[in-house]
Amino acid sequence: MAHPLFDLTGRRALITGSSQGIGFALAEGLAAAGAQVVLNGRDAAKLAQAAARIPGAEMLAFDATDHDAVRAAVDGFEAAGKPIDILVNNAGMQHRAPLEEFPADAFERLLQTNIASVFHVGQAVARHMIGRGCGRIINIASVQTALARPSIAPYTATKGAVGNLTKGMATDWAKHGLQCNAIAPGYFDTPLNAALVADPAFSAWLEKRTPAGRWGKVEELQGACIFLASDAASFVNGHILYVDGGITASL
Numbered sequence: 001m002a003h004p005l006f007d008l009t010g011r012r013a014l015i016t017g018s019s020q021g022i023g024f025a026l027a028e029g030l031a032a033a034g035a036q037v038v039l040n041g042r043d044a045a046k047l048a049q050a051a052a053r054i055p056g057a058e059m060l061a062f063d064a065t066d067h068d069a070v071r072a073a074v075d076g077f078e079a080a081g082k083p084i085d086i087l088v089n090n091a092g093m094q095h096r097a098p099l100e101e102f103p104a105d106a107f108e109r110l111l112q113t114n115i116a117s118v119f120h121v122g123q124a125v126a127r128h129m130i131g132r133g134c135g136r137i138i139n140i141a142s143v144q145t146a147l148a149r150p151s152i153a154p155y156t157a158t159k160g161a162v163g164n165l166t167k168g169m170a171t172d173w174a175k176h177g178l179q180c181n182a183i184a185p186g187y188f189d190t191p192l193n194a195a196l197v198a199d200p201a202f203s204a205w206l207e208k209r210t211p212a213g214r215w216g217k218v219e220e221l222q223g224a225c226i227f228l229a230s231d232a233a234s235f236v237n238g239h240i241l242y243v244d245g246g247i248t249a250s251l
Contacts, residue, residue, distance in 0.1 A: 002033070003232075004231075005230060005231045005232040006033060006226055006231075006232055007033065007230070008030060008033040008035035008086070008226065008230060009035075010034070011035050011036070011085040011086055011229075012036045012037075012083060012084055013027070013030045013036070013038065013084075013085065013086035013087070013088065013229065014038040014060065014074075014084045014086070014088070014121075014125065015027045015030070015037060015038070015039060015040060015090055016040045016041075016064045016087075016088065016090050016091040016117065016121055017040065017041060017064070017091030017092060018040055018041065018050065018088075019039065019046045019047050019049070019050040020191055021190040021191050021192060021218065022090060022140065022185065022188065022221060023039075023088070023090040023091070023140075024039075024050055025221060026088055026221060026222060026225045027039055027054060027057070027088075028054060029219070029221075029222025029223070029225055029226055030086065030229060031054050031055075031057065032222075033226045033229075033230070035229070036058065037054060037056075037057050037058070038060050038077075038082075039059050040059075040060050040061065040062065040064070040091075041061060042061065042062070042063050043061075044059075044061045058082075060073055060074075060077055061073075064089075064113075064117035064120060064121050065116055065117050066120070067120045070120045070121050070124050071120075071124050074121070074124040074128070083128065083132065085135060085136065086136045086229045087121065087125045087126075088138045088139075088225065088229075089117065089118045089122060089137070089138070089139045089140060089162075091113060091117045091121075092113060092140065092192070093109065093113045093114065093192070094110075094152065095110060095152075095154070096151045096152055097151060098151055099153045099154075102153070102154060106154070107154045110155055111154075111158060114155070114158035114159065114161075114162065115158045115161045115162060115165065118139050118162055118165055122137055122165075122180075126169070126173055126178060129173075129176070129177075130176040134178070135177070135178045135179075136178070136179050136180075136228065136229045136233075137169060137173075137178060137179070137180040138181055138183060138225060138229060139162050139165070139166045139169075139180075139182040139183075140162070140182070141159050141162045141163050141166070141182040141183065142155075142159040142162075142184055142185060143184060143185070143186045143187070143242065143244050143247055143248055144156040144159040144160070145160055145162060145182075145184050145240060146160075146163075146184070146242075146248050147247075147248060159184075162182060163182060163184070163240050167238045169238075170237040170238030171238065179228070179236060181228045181236055181237065181239045181240070181241065182239070182240045182241065183224050183225060183240075183241050183243060184240050184241065184244065184248075185221055185243055185244065186210065186216055186243065186244025186245050187206050187210070187216060187244075188215060188217070188218055188221070189216070189217065190218060197215065209250075210244070210245040210246060210247045210250075211245060211246030211247070211249070211250050212245030212246055214245065216243070216244070216245060221243055224241050224243050
């Protein structure tokens, strides 16, 4: 039987960008720990397919980069008697190009998807959490919160911002009973990394660069998420938890 500190029974968790990849895996993990999960994405049909794979999952379709749409969706959900106890800000995107040739429109999309969405959804949900005096916010950062690689400088900038926004959330909202932390995944086999996974040269480099010697499996992020969402993390705030096979610890 699971330790009661990690039991999420009776709590509702909203996970943005959860129709696939890391977001879906985190939703599965939270559901297995007892949480009522709410999947989010912009594509309602894709979202419905994902929700059908998690018994009892709810859906809340909105564009996490649209401030007004986020507020309307979250406020409406709460008004319907469905409080959001746990928020996982997972929505994100990647674009690779040499920095000197990086398209301005792609830079703007990265800013909106990877960092503005964390602000929009975090603020909308936190306003209700503050009123209840409790809540958990988990932002998905990256090894690029601390490190850089060629061709992804703007992505690195957004993930650095996610790390500092997480610290800011904790600084402003801990006094209201909220725990605001981040998970920083290393290199995981996800749709976002499909091109890298398919590149033998990159995979060989990654296996040598990572002390664990391999790509991560998305299921290996579930434990960190359950921990930060649970009572076990009641005095953990403003922390960035790297789940990366040791890549940030090693030269």
